[in-house]
Amino acid sequence: MKPILLHEDRLFPVDEKTRGIARELYQSVRDLPIISPHGHTDPRWFAYDENFGNATELFILPDHYVFRMLYSQGITLEQLGIRRWDGGESEADPRKIWQLFADHYYLFPGTPSRMWLDTVFKNVFGLSDMLCSDNAMDYYEFITAELAKPEYKPRALMDRFNIELIATTEGALDSLTHHGHIKDTGWDKRVITTFRPDDVVDASREDFVTNVAKLGEITGEDTTSWNGYLAALRQRRQFFREHGATATDHGHPTAATADLSVAECESLFSKVLSGDSSAAEQELFRAQMLTELAGMSVEDGMVMQIHPGSFRNHNESLFKKFGRDKGHDIPMQTDYVNALKPLLNKYGNEKNLNIILFTLDETVYARELAPLAGHYPCLKLGPAWWFHDSPEGMLRFRHNVTETAGFYNTVGFNDDTRAFLSIPARHDVARRIDCRFLAQLVVEHRVADWEAAELAQQLSYNLAKNAYNLG
Amino acid sequence: MKPILLHEDRLFPVDEKTRGIARELYQSVRDLPIISPHGHTDPRWFAYDENFGNATELFILPDHYVFRMLYSQGITLEQLGIRRWDGGESEADPRKIWQLFADHYYLFPGTPSRMWLDTVFKNVFGLSDMLCSDNAMDYYEFITAELAKPEYKPRALMDRFNIELIATTEGALDSLTHHGHIKDTGWDKRVITTFRPDDVVDASREDFVTNVAKLGEITGEDTTSWNGYLAALRQRRQFFREHGATATDHGHPTAATADLSVAECESLFSKVLSGDSSAAEQELFRAQMLTELAGMSVEDGMVMQIHPGSFRNHNESLFKKFGRDKGHDIPMQTDYVNALKPLLNKYGNEKNLNIILFTLDETVYARELAPLAGHYPCLKLGPAWWFHDSPEGMLRFRHNVTETAGFYNTVGFNDDTRAFLSIPARHDVARRIDCRFLAQLVVEHRVADWEAAELAQQLSYNLAKNAYNLG
Amino acid sequence: MKPILLHEDRLFPVDEKTRGIARELYQSVRDLPIISPHGHTDPRWFAYDENFGNATELFILPDHYVFRMLYSQGITLEQLGIRRWDGGESEADPRKIWQLFADHYYLFPGTPSRMWLDTVFKNVFGLSDMLCSDNAMDYYEFITAELAKPEYKPRALMDRFNIELIATTEGALDSLTHHGHIKDTGWDKRVITTFRPDDVVDASREDFVTNVAKLGEITGEDTTSWNGYLAALRQRRQFFREHGATATDHGHPTAATADLSVAECESLFSKVLSGDSSAAEQELFRAQMLTELAGMSVEDGMVMQIHPGSFRNHNESLFKKFGRDKGHDIPMQTDYVNALKPLLNKYGNEKNLNIILFTLDETVYARELAPLAGHYPCLKLGPAWWFHDSPEGMLRFRHNVTETAGFYNTVGFNDDTRAFLSIPARHDVARRIDCRFLAQLVVEHRVADWEAAELAQQLSYNLAKNAYNLG
Incomplete structure (x- = not known):
């Protein structure tokens, strides 16, 4: 039998001077409350506390x-x-x-x-x-x-884990019953929802047409018309905001955006609603919808998260047997600089727009994302995501984006998990790696010790709270 | 109030042994004169010394x-x-x-x-x-x-900064008056120009047609004909060489080159000159012109710099209000291995051709640029550019290119700046980082200490002088 | 005169603690026998021992x-x-x-x-x-x-180098005379062949049509028909297996695969056999053949190696004068996630399939290859290849793939060389770098010392033996 490895200095660099500084920075942030502004825990847990x-x-x-x-x-x-x-x-x-x-x-x-x-x-x-x-x-x-x-029990763990706030993620059609229940128990400040409308936006889904019909039923809008569909979405956003949502989330295959005329939108919408659209039309519709949803964010102030670049369900026969989210989503090369242009042309300089970009394609960190976020006021960079939510992945993120985007165009950590018990472990890895990165900057005389201390606090707590309007 | 961070060991690795070697290497090069073979300072400063x-x-x-x-x-x-x-x-x-x-x-x-x-x-x-x-x-x-x-005053600073030579960059239509004035003051050896013909080569520019007409006026050539246009360019190159230029510079969106027949060139040239060409035709024309200009370099020995891969003026409304060079140029993915093939097929083995390649897409360092420069005698690699002109960017450059291209297929440092006062700071960063990289190779017993000393000298001074024919 | 650098601690990190652990790990594997499961030495050497x-x-x-x-x-x-x-x-x-x-x-x-x-x-x-x-x-x-x-002499060096097994690589038409001779001398367990059918699969080769005809002559199959051609390939695989082969190798320009109907295959095959096929048809044929050959691997258990992404013979005039393999092959951007889909759809979950993927495009390590190999049971990752078969290249490989694919989805080291005398040096670099990587994980408390020791053994010896069925 071997002991579990869980050294108090894990993930810190071996050099004594750097490790000492990393350790000190970490001590100053390790007990900060956890802000978990994006993830996939089940609201049922917090509602019924079983x-x-x-x-x-x-x-x-x-x-x-x-x-x-x-x-x-x-x-x-x-x-x-x-x-x-x-x-x-x-x-x-x-x-x-x-x-x-x-x-x-x-x-x-x-x-x-x-x-x-x-x-x-x-x-x-x-x-x-x-x-x-x-x-x-x-x-x-x-x-x-x-x-x-x-x-x-979930609520006891929530306290023990010092989780100040956790956001779950629900589809546009969700009744938010569990969130409603949470609110009724007087616990509404700590568990919020996030509006993820992929199910009524992504026309490549088997259930898209049905979903849009349901959207109509739920909202009382005529979702067979472009305008009714948009109105229904606005209504759902409002409903989600009432359940605490401050953000939306969009899990598209690419970061493509479009800016079509209303007439083109209407025609494209009827095409995808017919259930007989091509892959290219579905892609264009998703692209147009990102721009539409950005426009709604300008109106209602919801923060927009874009998570593109996953080839979902790559293993065809496994998908047939076991369905989605079974470990066979594979990252793809993802362009942002051309893809986001239509949206940015339209809304890129809006004061009231906050878009958080994620990627599974690390080649864009230094080449596209840091330059974009280091210029556009509406853009910020989400943390290293999914396959890259790891010590090496986080280090690559900081090493590649910081020199162009600085720290204040990033948004702290997301655990993005359904594994509730692992949330403290995940935030702990992020805090350790950020402190490690800062400690290296300090020992190489690139930032001052007092700046590193300030930044450690920002990266562990404040940036997330600010970026997601949770203040 | 906090002190400015400017530790004498800044940017060196923390490990004492490595730092010691880095420091020693740096001491041996820190006071070498600055060669600034590519940049954007204003020749007026040096001409009139105000x-x-x-x-x-x-x-x-x-x-x-x-x-x-x-x-x-x-x-x-x-x-x-x-x-x-x-x-x-x-x-x-x-x-x-x-x-x-x-x-x-x-x-x-x-x-x-x-x-x-x-x-x-x-x-x-x-x-x-x-x-x-x-x-x-x-x-x-x-x-x-x-x-x-x-x-x-500019000239006093030039002395204080120990700048041995600085190259500015002028468009093909520039009268080079200021450089002429510099020459007349007996100061001609230290400030030279660089021939950048984008304004008469890039048909996507609003002013392209006018510029080509002006090129005709200036040179007395008939620039409505393909041959006259080429003759005019040759004449301007000669004029720039008389003002010290040893190099040309080309800031194209991509690295595309082409090798069309004369008939195709003539027809394409009239098309772009009509002011009614497609984006594809403009791209093909730029591609053909890189090959034409390489041919002229074979004739006249001017070193050719290619700076591709920037999506210029990405923020449309900002561009309309404020114009070019306002911090909204974003790097794009850039291919070299296919793009340069037509040019290399024609001139790749020429003894009298020197092309310096730059990139904003770091993924090509190890994959394309180092293998190309590690084979073709005419190709060398420019230093980490723009967004990557930074400590991390320079380290990535060396770590990614050295094993395939060695050191002698690189060309030392370019500051590439219009910020005159920052030139010593920029060269200092480059010298520190190169010494740091070499020190690591020494402590890991990958190069000998005497080799590192020789290479530090090369990287800080000699390679730039040789690559740009400034000897 | 300067001494050769060959410090006993070369390539280890400078930090004393890490270096100590790296050294200890290395001591435990430095004398393990060499398994060389993929390379290009000449079987003649071992057959005739001159x-x-x-x-x-x-x-x-x-x-x-x-x-x-x-x-x-x-x-x-x-x-x-x-x-x-x-x-x-x-x-x-x-x-x-x-x-x-x-x-x-x-x-x-x-x-x-x-x-x-x-x-x-x-x-x-x-x-x-x-x-x-x-x-x-x-x-x-x-x-x-x-x-x-x-x-x-070659065999004496083989003993001195402690090479337990070496695989050469031969084309589908090779008579394997030298391997036959080796077998006859009672030495058959140590030098084996590898089946590389590119010469009869890649229709872009000048000699493709002749090669397919020769394939017919050698096997007695009618290689003008699709079925006869496949039967001939099966026969040759059997012949190679009799000469020790446990693996095949495929050096395609891309990783494209296809899954056409039999009728489409027949028609495509006659097209490429006509000698009048387009580049796209040749690419499709190679793509289809990867899938066919994977199917044969399912049948006969041969391990499939895919080495895609080299732009062969980039320097046209050099190629005309000197031919292939003259240092002018340049890596290209290479997609796997879309390219391999047809093959994986068909055979991705087969128990009896082992595919080892290589790349010259390091951007796919973390983005595509580690996620693919970290999911599909038939996929494993070959070591850092060619331009990346270097200390930095190997470190990038481990840093980028380990967190998603772990160690057991990799296959140890390949020297992949025709430079026989350098084989121990190459394996030595790999062992040193792997031990260095493991030592870093140990000092950062990411793996235990006893795990690192086990993994060092795996990476240096066992994984190669297992992955190539050499047990």
Whole structure:
């Protein structure tokens, strides 16, 4: 049995002088409250405050980082108990699944998943031996027993984790019942929603036409007309704002934007609504909608998040069996400088517009994103995202964007996760890496120690709060 | 009040052994004369040697690095006193502008601008407190008063800065009056021009047709014919060479080259000259002209600099109000391996051709540029450019190109600036970073200490002199 | 005269703690046998075990890394004695060529070639002074004399180098006579072939049509029909497997794959076989063939290596004079996420498929390759290739892929060389860099010391053996 690695100086550079400064900066921010302005936790948890289930349900089934690695080494999703869409059988015994996971825990060194998991095992559950085949069942039983205790209920964990605010993400058609329930319990300041209208904007989805019809039903607008559709969206935005939303989110395949005439919009809208549109028309519609939604943000002040560049569901046969979000989304090359031009031509200099750009294509950090955010007042850069939400990824982000965009055109950290228990671990990695980056600037006499201290505070707390209008 | 950061070991790695070697290498090159073979200073300064104006005029109005950052944080160009094309009002009080700049100086830590400015404030003016809201007016008055003294005249600064040679950049139609005046004062060896024919080559410019007509007037050639146009260009090159030019410069959107038949050239030329050409035809014409100009370089020995890949004037409404070079040029993805093929097919193995390639797209360093320059005898690599003219950018350049292209296929440093007072600061950064890179190679036993010393000298002085034929 | 640099701590980071751990890890793997599962040595050497020729023949003429650098600095290939295709004259005196090389040895610091060459000079020949103009002839005579001794015969070197297994690479039409001869001498376990069918798959080659006809003659299949052609390929795969092959190799310009119907395949095949196909048809045929060959790998278990992204023979006039592999292959931007989709749709989840992906475009490491290999069970990542087979290149590889793909989706090191004597030097660089990378993870508390030790062993030996089915 080997101990869990969780050294207090983890992720700091080895050089004593730099490590000392990193450590000091980190000490000054480690206990700051967590602002989690973008993520995918389930509002149900916070609304009804029920205990979580067993270890397997909590740590394996929802974590596509974990099962994509296992799958890449020949373990099937059936063996991991992932439910099949087509009704085929999957492993039902959570213990067997946990044992399989433990048997392959040796695959994870060097990945952020290993660091997040170890942090949770040790800091949340107090475990001290590293997970392995031999202690798998002890782990399983212990965690599962702990999860049944009151102190592991979602709201108790929220307090324990010092989470000041968490934003969930809901589709345009969501009733926001759980958020409503949260509000009714007098807890409304801490869990907010985010408006993600992809389901009624992305005409390549199987359910797009149905969704737009539902949008009409919900809002009482005639969503078969372009104007009615826009009015319905405005109405939903208002409804989301009433449930705390300060931001929207857009997960498009590309960052394409467009600026068509009203007549062109009307015609394109009927085409995509006919259910018989081409891929190019669907892309153009998404592009036009980003511009429309930016216009609505100018009106209502909602912060716009753009998350482009993922080739969703790359593994066709896996998708047919298991559906979305099963670890087979692959990043693509993504252009911003041409793609965003139509939107920026129209709204780029608006005072009341805040767009946060994300990318899965790190080549654009220094080439496109930092120059764009270092010029346009409406643009800021989201943190290193998804595959790049990792120590190396975060370092590359800072090294590549800072010299052109500075720190104040970035927005702090997003955990962007559905793995609630890992949230403190994720923010901790971000704070450590930012302090490490700042410490290097200090020892190389590129920023002053007092500036680094100020910036550590900004990167850990203030920038997120300001960028998302959570002040 | 905080002191200006300007530690003697700035930008060196923290490790004592490496820092020691970096420091030693740096000591051996820090006082070498500055060769500035490519930049945008105003020849007027050196011709008439008049004092500069106030601090705001010198440090803010012409520095798009500075005002792009301020603009990105919501300060308008009007507030910064940038003159509007359309006659709209801009702030006229240089003190107010300076105060605004000082109030936002906290935006710059981690950017090269901060390091350049601090170096100038301290090393050129002897200031010791960091610029902030409180000392803004003291700074303004002090700098403005100093600028009026004889020791701050351009030629005095040129001596103080130990600039051995500086090249300016002029359009093909320039009369080179100021360079002529410099020559007449017996000072001709130190300020030379560079031939930049974009104004008569880039048919996408509003003034292209007029410019080609002017080219005809100036040279007495019939520039309505392809042959006359080429003859006129040859004549201008000769005229520029008489004013010291050893190099040409080409700022095209892409690195595309072409090799058309004479008949095709003639037909394309009349098309672009008609003022009614498509974007594709304009691109093809620029592409063909790079090859034509390479052919002229084979004839007359002028070194050819290619600076592709900037999306100029990305912010449409800003461009309409304020025009070019206002901090809204954004880098684009740039291909070289296919783009340069036609030119290289024709002239790639010519003994008498020297082409220096630059890029804003760092992904091509290791993938395209180092392999191209590590093979073709006519190709060399310019230093990290513009957004990448920074400590991190320079390190990425060396780390990515050296293993394939070595050091001798690179050409030393270019400051490429119009900010005359920052020239020593910029060369200083380059020398520090190169010494740092070499020191790392030494401590990792990858190059010998005596090799590093030789290379430091080459990178700081000799390579630039040789590559630009300034020997 | 200066000593050769070959410090026992070369390539390790300077920090004492990290260096200590790197050194210890390295000590544990430095003497492991070499597995060389992909390369281009000549099977003749091992079959007939004759002495090599002189120093120039061995070190300069076949090493395009060396002469591309010399060529880039104005030395002609004629001066280097490279044989011209067109019968033109080249330098014939190996001493003159060696002297020229020595005179320009100063061009190489910072390149892997310098480190490989110095390692061979010192470790294989026992030389201690660095090569320079003055000692050039001593070097030449000494090396040439040594090469004539029995201990420098290929098989003796194979033992001395501790090479457990080496794979050569042969075209589909190769008779494998030398491998047959090796087998007959009872030495069959150590030198195996690899099936590289580019000559009968790439219809852009001048000799494609002839090659397919020869394929028919050799196999007795009717290679004018699609089915006969496929049957012939299957037969050749079987023949290669009988000569030890466990893998195939595919050097396509892009990673494009396709999945056409049989009728489309038949029609495309007759088109390319007509010798009158377009570039697009040739690309589609290569794309379809990757998928066909993957299908054959599913059947026969051969590991598939894909090496895409080189623009071969970029220098047209050099190609006409000197032919292929003369240092003028230039990497291109390469897409995998879209390109591989058709193949992966068809075979991506097959249990019996192993594809090793290589790239010359490092931008895909974190963006495409690590996510693909971190999901698809059939995909693994080959090591940093060609221009990136270097200390910096290897570090970029590990830093960019590990967090998403881990270590077990990589396959250890390939030397990929025809420079037999440099093989230990190349594996030594890889082992040092991997140990360095692991040591950094250890000192930053990201992996445990015992994990690092296990991983060092995997990266140096086991992963290669497993990935190529050499167990």
